[in-house]
Amino acid sequence: MFREFTKLLCGAAVATVIVAGAALAEPTRGGSIVWPVASAPRHFNSAVQSGIATAMPAAQIFASPLRFDADWKPQPYLAEKWEMAPDGLSVTLTLVDGAKFHDGKPVTSEDVAFSVMAVKENHPFKSMLEPVTGVDTPDPRTAIVRLAHPHPAILLAMSPALMPILPKHVYGDGQDLKSHPANLKPVGSGPFKFEEYREGEYITLVRNDDFFIKDRPYLDRIVMRIIPDGPNRTIAMERHEGHVMPFEERIRDINRMKRQDGLVVTDQGYAGIGPINWLAFNLERPPFDNKKVRQAIGYAIDKEFVTKALMEGVGVRALGPIAPGSPFSPKDVEPYKLDLDKANRLLDEAGFPRKADGTRFTMNVDYIPGFALLKTMAEYMKPQLAKVGIKAEPRPSPDFPTWASRVSNHDFDATMDVVFNWGDPVIGVHRTYLSSNIRKGVIWSNTQSYSNPRVDELLAAAGKEQDEAKRKALYDEFQKIVVDDAPILFIAVSPYHTVFDKRLANLPTTIWGTASPLDETYWAQKP
Template identity: 35%
Template sequence: MQLIRHLGLALATTLAMAAAHVQAQTQAQVPKAGGTLNLIVQPEPPGINLGNAKLGPSSFVGSKIYEGLVSLSPKLEPIARLAESWSISPDGKTYTFKLRPHVKWHDGKPFTSADVVFSFTQYLPATFARTKLIMEQVEAVSAPDAGTVVFKLKQPYPAFMLIFEATGGTIMPKHLYEGVSDYRTTTVNNTIVGTGPFKLGEWRRGAFIRLVKNPDYWDKGKPYIDNLYFHIVPDAVGRSIAFESGKVDAIRAGDVENFEIARLAAAPGALLSKAGWEFLQPMAFLNMNLRKKPLDDKRFRQAIAHALDRQFIIKNIFSTFGEPVNGPFTNGYAFKDASVETRYAYDVAKAKALLDEMGLKPGPDGTRAELRLLPLPYGETWQRLAEYTRERLGAVGIKTTIVATDVPGWFSRLSAGDFDLAYNFVYLLGDPSIGINQTYLSTNQLNRGTAANVDGYVNPEIDALLVKADRELQRGERARLYAQVQRTLSADLPILWTHQMVMPTVYRSKVKNLITTGMGMNENFADVWVDK
């Protein structure tokens, strides 16, 4: 415990020093063009076409190739990208975007309003459940001319300006998909054409993905960097060595195990930042398949909550990179109200008493129930979490078998409901009407990816509250509605929220403007430069 406290103080000091250093350097220096930035992508993404590949590694690489209408500041204010301006009608139902002129796709074709209409009415709703869910709010999308797009909503939707990042920020090239009927499986998805500051140069499977500067990028003089390398290093030790040796210039949360962060951040010329997650707001949790007994009984879910020491998980498994939560909203998230949450303290005796109350008495070997646990295949930290869970559930008589799989297998099993327990984390995406709806609405069930209600939670009260809050323009009334959502969900416990994830980035001081927006490392990197 003493070591953990010292590490926390050291990290806080490092972060403060890093912020001051970055501010001073940014003020003193003019960006320099040229050079190469070396990064790690972990694990190797299944694809980088953001229209149909939405996992974290895909977004990290693809966000430099594809763009949306806007990006977001750390305060979640819109920043102009493919849209240079926009206006909102007084009734909150009509959004008009003026597009940048003279923008080109990477294949030289002009970007127009037709691409935006195609993306939001055809392609993205077919490939991404979250877009389909959000677009149910929209009555029509029209293009009065090549440089204007109008979204007409069915009713007010205060979170609407956030959807352009919530849907991956992806505008797709309509001209590539002429005649295509199945946007999910078409081989055209292998043709990587965006409007962003970087283009695909080479993808050497198992080794690296190289992006090259787009010389025709609409923001003249940018990007500054000539080449972006995303190195694929299969083991965590190798990724640590890659940073220590200078092979890579930055490591993101998940590239190395959390217990390595403090040591790597203490290296000469290294900086640490926890910024850049203001929009994504990652929440870690244990999915529980409510379609299966005895998980359909709230008492059983409560027993699991009491059996796990979530403070231990934060401090000892995630090496202090986390914050405790007792409900579906992260700390600092819009409309968070901790006062209404039900708290489940670590209490083994309480867990056993709840199982006894259900009639789940221990058998001759002490077993009361048997479950399968699907760990998140994102490295040793998550494996340790699965092993800890197996141990602690076993202590109260819940025999747990770990069913390991790779990333595609985990994704397939979770989205198909083929699990009992599964570790996962999701992005809450700036506003409850996006991030909370995706996980708890009864209409957003299986086969829509992992950003869905994979647990099978059905509660008409929650459905009604979420739909009403979506459309409410008065902030005070929205707060009241979301307080009731938090009260009900934390009592029902459809998911066990283990912690709010704190996602550090360690990088070399020669890398400038690395994290400047609410999108963090998922920004397009047009402003990033290397001090050679």
């Protein structure tokens, strides 16, 4: 799939509108859907904030230059066509004619230029647009993205969840984009308009009647109900009080909902996400600045128990920074199989002998609220690490912003997290390991404060390399170093599923799933 994708970078690519799922009938307009979500976003501006909590509503509110189908192929969206220069140093976008923002102002190349540079300067994925030097705007419908060097992930970076096109006349007023008041009252050009956000309760989006794709969207309204408790989200789906529930990871509830006649459960739609569960350390704090301590914890965790018991047999081991299924997934890295004797020996060598009470030191284990599997894994650490003398205490956060503030400001010992590859390592992997991306206050950057000059060199080279075999060799070396340094312990691939009402048609199951616009989704049979 990546080979096909790379080929598309070499010349002009024009495609038809994406078909995300199997239609059950001729599309009909009308109706609403209720979308239960685990947590509320900080705000709705995905140009400056990563994460699914932001990406799902933002993909409905903002349009992006391109979107992608289930085969990793780019499709037109705000850009009706695009062309990569033969030297790989520019991408020319031709915008659709007549696109408007929700306030009625036209979408122009000036908005694209402003947005591309806003993402480059503010998004936590610093490597995603690192090669971009600027955007030329020779006319209102043409934007030429200039690159310092070839960039193998530039088209993927133009996806809905990663490159929202912001109205320059709203966001370009000189205020800080990260705290701009429009982030909570967003104006985009996507299929749905922001209507209301009641904190802790719901987000309401309504159909954009002036959407630039004729006759779309089909739905009248999307209501994202914030239901932090997983079992309550499941009950809402079973009672048909909820209609779409993506990023579900609770295996028992997944199996339970599979038995419901009125629901469809699928694991499709996560290929681009590449979700990895891991335990990340704060290398600024002793004893986690000691590699032997981190490695010892790796040998103390029973990953087979996690995947077979905690994940009820559906778990797949993650061995390194790049998720299984990618052509760059790890090869010949240390698997950190359970070895308590080795863990104890490493802790002794690191200078942390057992005290009279049998303990060596205490550590807090944070985890994202609303993710049952992460909570279970964090709780598992307590009895498991006690076997090697480490007193591990799960530290819950009352909400996502609290967890994000703790971790992004390096106020943690270790955190159980699920982090996404976002399609290409340049987008979703480099950000965690580049020393230049240690940025306090920015979640899902290099919050571990990990720094290794050779890793920086390898990632810089891989981010420019167009030959897939050479890129793989660079990523192989990078992963061996990172796995040995153990700033992060890689546990498993998150078993995400989407549950939806069987009467819905064309729910996106592309590589980005519900982090894609739902303009084609409709009720084949009205509820």
